[in-house]
Amino acid sequence: MRPLRLAVLISGTGSNLRSLIDARDAGRLDIDFVRVISNRPTAPGLDHARNAGIPWSVISKSTAGEAGQDQVVGDTLASDQPDLVLLSGYMRILGAGLVNRFEGRMINQHPSLLPKYKGLDTYRRALEAGDREYGASVHFVTAQLDDGPVIAQTRLPIESGDDTTALVARLQPLEHRLLEEVMALFVQRRVAMAGRHVAIDGQARATPLQWTPEGWQA
Ligand code: GRF
Numbered sequence: 001m002r003p004l005r006l007a008v009l010i011s012g013t014g015s016n017l018r019s020l021i022d023a024r025d026a027g028r029l030d031i032d033f034v035r036v037i038s039n040r041p042t043a044p045g046l047d048h049a050r051n052a053g054i055p056w057s058v059i060s061k062s063t064a065g066e067a068g069q070d071q072v073v074g075d076t077l078a079s080d081q082p083d084l085v086l087l088s089g090y091m092r093i094l095g096a097g098l099v100n101r102f103e104g105r106m107i108n109q110h111p112s113l114l115p116k117y118k119g120l121d122t123y124r125r126a127l128e129a130g131d132r133e134y135g136a137s138v139h140f141v142t143a144q145l146d147d148g149p150v151i152a153q154t155r156l157p158i159e160s161g162d163d164t165t166a167l168v169a170r171l172q173p174l175e176h177r178l179l180e181e182v183m184a185l186f187v188q189r190r191v192a193m194a195g196r197h198v199a200i201d202g203q204a205r206a207t208p209l210q211w212t213p214e215g216w217q218a
Contacts, residue, residue: 001030001187001188001189003030003031003032003187004029004030004031004032004083004084004183004186004187005032005034005080005081005082005083005084006020006031006032006033006034006082006083006084006085006086006183007033007034007035007036007037007077007080007082007084007085007086008020008033008035008036008037008085008086008088009036009037009038009039009073009085009086009087009088009090010036010037010038010043010045010046010088010089010090011038011039011040011043011045011089011090011091011092012040012043012044012045012089012091013043013044013045013089014036014043014044014045014046014047014048014049014088014089015045015172015176016088016089016109016175016176016179017036017045017048017049017088018045018048019176019179019180020033020179020180020183021033021048021052021054023180023183025052028180028184029180029183029184029187030187031183031187033049033052033054034054034055034080034081034082035054035055035056035057035076035077035080035082036048036049036054036055036056036057037056037057037058037059037073037076037077038056038057038058038059039058039059039060039061039069039090039091039092040058040060041058041060045089046058055080057076059072059073059076069092070094070095070097070098071097071098073094073098074097074098074101074102077101077102078101082105083105083186084105084106084107084186085102085105085106085107086106086107086108086109086183087106087107087108087109087141088109088179089109090108093145094141095143096143099141099142099143100143102141103142103193104140104192104193106140106141107138107139107140107141107151107182108138108139108140108141108146108148109136109137109138109175109178109179110122110136110137110138110139110146111123111136111171111175112126112134112135112136112137113133113134113135113136113137113153113155114137114139114146114150114153115147115150116131118145118146118147119145119146123164123167123168123171124164126158126167127158127162127163127164127167131158132157132158133155133156133157133158134155134156134157134158134167134171135153135154135155135156135171135174136153136154136171136174136175136178137150137151137152137153137208138150138151138152138153138178138179138182139151140193140198148193149193149194149196149197149198150198150208151182151185151191151198151208151209152178152181152182152208152209152210152211153178153208153209153210153211154174154175154177154178154210154211154212155210155212156170156171156174174213177211177213178211181211181216185200
């Protein structure tokens with residue numbers, strides 16, 4: 001099987017991108033990073049692309065000009081021919097035109113147990129609601145924000161005394177590992193979007209896969 005051609009869109013730190021590059025370098029993921037795109041020229045995550053020799057582009061409101069960011073991002077991606085596009089902390093809402101161009105080939109990672117807490121401020125909202133459990137999701141992107149079929153999730157308990165900082169610190173390593181495990185499924189061409197569902201090995205699932213540090217749960 002040939003390597004998975006992956007494009008990654010970021011806006012910030014890019015710790016998830018970094019962890020995928022590390023997994024590739026360690027021989028755990030057969031990924032060909034075809035491009036990293038940031039909408040922010042100062043995104044620290046761009047350094048991960050530069051250091052790893054991955055082609056990168058800044059496509060912002062000002063660089064895109066008249067054509068518009070969605071058009072330029074879409075055209076850039078189309079010329080790179082990725083098998084999969086990963087939105088990894090990409091803090092821009094994509095229009096339906098761009099999403100539809102890559103339907104079934106675009107995924108997003110979101111720091112909540114979707115469908116809970118779509119959008120921003122997920123950690124704070126969960127803490128304020130008194131939730132006992134938190135987590136992260138990886139889902140296919142559809143035209144509705146954070147609403148596409150959820151591929152997989154990981155969970156962790158919220159402890160008394162947790163604040164946003166504590167929760168971020170405990171979730172982040174799990175989120176990195178969840179993403180690597182999901183990416184391994186894509187590398188093996190085992191995941192597809194099937195309408196409102198996710199199909200694994202050709203079987204549509206009613207619920208997202210659940211991952212813990214012990215592995216995939218039955
Ligand atoms: C992650 O928590 C992801 O779920 C969210 O943005 C964060 C990106 O972090 N969408 P990083 O830029 O990879 O460090």
